[in-house]
Amino acid sequence: MSSRRSSGQSTAGVSRISDEQIIELVSKLRQLLPEIRDRRSDKVSASKVLQETCNYIRSLHREVDDLSERLSQLLATIDADSAEAAIIRSLIM
């Protein structure tokens, strides 16, 4: 949150974004991405990180979609407040 506030030092209406902020954010992003994290290299270009990020987000979206599809078939008979739902909830936690 604090970094967002400091980047909004817009005096003349032009936001000053420091390079260190961008580098720090990109390195955090790298740690989240599954493929790049395993590669031991410091010199991963920004465009590669962006590409991996987009691919990863797209695959996550696809997974949510597939899971919704599966669940819509499975949860057909399960009522939200029934005993079965309670059992499932306890299984997940």
Place this chain on the structure above:
Amino acid sequence: MRPPSSLRQEFLKKWMMGLQRYSTSKKNMSILERKKAIKLSADVAIASARNGTTCWSRALIANGYSKDGGDDKHLVEQILGPESERLIMKKVLTGGASVCNKRMRSKKILKRSCGIQRTRKFAPQVALASSIAKRLVRKRTQILRSLIPGGEFMNDVTLIEETLDYIISLRAQVDVMRSLASASELASEP
């Protein structure tokens, strides 16, 4: 980085609350309708876990508000509770868009002015390599912007910050949905 279990529990609780909104019409829903209901309540639930603090969550909630069937009980109201729904809708309608639009406008002006100078200063070979790299980054940033909800309103730094939070939340959502799917499969085995 595994999403914290608190996030997953929060999401599960809110998602279940959201699904209850459909409990009356559940018997008559087609599979496609049910899938959309599940997906929509999951999205609004994971967005509400952020309590309106991030741009993407506000955009998702606004999206859920408009996509909802819209009878007496709104999905968003079910998940957020009537008080917080009003607060968040205020943030979405007033705060978020105007601030981000100002940033985008000033960023565009800066980009336009920089672009004119950039081509004149550098030697041809350096200009080619760096301009290709910059073009790639710009193109991929645009793609990322289209993937994050509400991305069109963010500047570059905000976009990356929001991406970090969005990925963690998406992971929590996927984890919980996957667990529920496998648990349901186990439970439904004869």
